[in-house]
Amino acid sequence: MKSRRKQPPHQADFEEIYERHSREVWALVYARWLNADIALDIMQETFLRLWRQWQEGSEIVNPRAWVLRVARNLAEDHAKSAFRRYGTQPPQTMNGVEGREILPLDGMARDETFGQIRKEMEQLAPADREILTLRYALEYDTSQIAEVLEINPTAVHMRLSRARQRLAERLTAQGVKETHE
Amino acid sequence: MSNMTMMPNDEQRPDVDVLLHDYFQSELPRPWPTFQAPKQTRVKQPETVFARYSGRIVLAAGIALLLAGYLTVAGYFPARQGADGLEDVTGQIGSKDSPSKSKRPLPPGKADHQQNDHLEPMGDARPSNRRPD
Numbered sequence: 001m002k003s004r005r006k007q008p009p010h011q012a013d014f015e016e017i018y019e020r021h022s023r024e025v026w027a028l029v030y031a032r033w034l035n036a037d038i039a040l041d042i043m044q045e046t047f048l049r050l051w052r053q054w055q056e057g058s059e060i061v062n063p064r065a066w067v068l069r070v071a072r073n074l075a076e077d078h079a080k081s082a083f084r085r086y087g088t089q090p091p092q093t094m095n096g097v098e099g100r101e102i103l104p105l106d107g108m109a110r111d112e113t114f115g116q117i118r119k120e121m122e123q124l125a126p127a128d129r130e131i132l133t134l135r136y137a138l139e140y141d142t143s144q145i146a147e148v149l150e151i152n153p154t155a156v157h158m159r160l161s162r163a164r165q166r167l168a169e170r171l172t173a174q175g176v177k178e179t180h181e
Numbered sequence: 182m183s184n185m186t187m188m189p190n191d192e193q194r195p196d197v198d199v200l201l202h203d204y205f206q207s208e209l210p211r212p213w214p215t216f217q218a219p220k221q222t223r224v225k226q227p228e229t230v231f232a233r234y235s236g237r238i239v240l241a242a243g244i245a246l247l248l249a250g251y252l253t254v255a256g257y258f259p260a261r262q263g264a265d266g267l268e269d270v271t272g273q274i275g276s277k278d279s280p281s282k283s284k285r286p287l288p289p290g291k292a293d294h295q296q297n298d299h300l301e302p303m304g305d306a307r308p309s310n311r312r313p314d
Binding site: 011014015018022023026036044047048051110113114118132133135136164167168 | 213
């Protein structure tokens with residue numbers, strides 16, 4: 001990934017890159033933290049840095065690889081700052097409690113189920129979480145996931161099946177059932 | 182739309198695909214934020230050699246100016262001074278000459294002789310050119 005000096009491109013070009021890759025950035029950071037707000041903050045910070053690079057005239061040959069790499073670094077930096085803030089207790093160990101507003105009763109069961117899923121997701125390897133996030137949040141197929149993560153599609157398929165199987169077993173053990181209306 | 186509930190000891194296996202899809206879709210921010218370009222920031226210009234050393238150049242020019250001013254002003258004052266730092270004007274006291282035109286004071290003996298040079302000889306002291314009678 002080499003950068004060269006050139007004239008800054010138009011804002012429309014930048015917005016196109018944002019539209020194309022911002023969700024992927026969010027997904028990878030979310031897979032790291034399992035926190036949508038943190039992922040959104042880091043995604044925006046990543047594209048802000050990309051914007052500054054463009055304003056300074058640095059040509060980024062592969063913007064997708066650049067933003068994914070910067071987002072991963074920012075997510076790790078956030079891990080260090082979170083350690084200072086929470087000590088040895090990362091925020092996701094606090095049962096995923098977010099927000100202060102009182103939840104409506106009909107949403108409580110759903111949130112409890114999602115809390116169980118989040119808890120089981122924390123037990124998975126970060127690479128498996130990335131695959132699951134790209135598959136179910138962005139609805140990417142195996143080849144698209146392989147392209148983002150720069151790994152073999154066969155490996156993506158195997159890891160996706162294994163992670164799904166593991167989650168199904170754990171959620172069954174927890175007594176989680178899905179019903180359709 | 183699916184509705185997930187906790188069913189302990191339920192034998193039915195959850196459809197993990199649906200569960201995960203619902204979970205991740207609920208986590209995905211909606212609507213997706215658009216990128217707001219920040220206000221135009223000032224781009225740092227590459228430094229030239231002059232810009233890099235401008236402070237030192239200004240300092241050197243200031244010192245040179247002070248030195249030149251000192252030498253110029255010093256030229257208006259006599260270089261010779263007394264032991265106490267004041268100009269030695271003892272030879273000029275009582276003289277009508279301006280200090281700038283004052284002559285260098287002479288030693289006492291020579292000064293008396295020089296002072297009498299302009300006096301006309303009087304009386305017997307005048308040398309006689311006449312022949313004795």
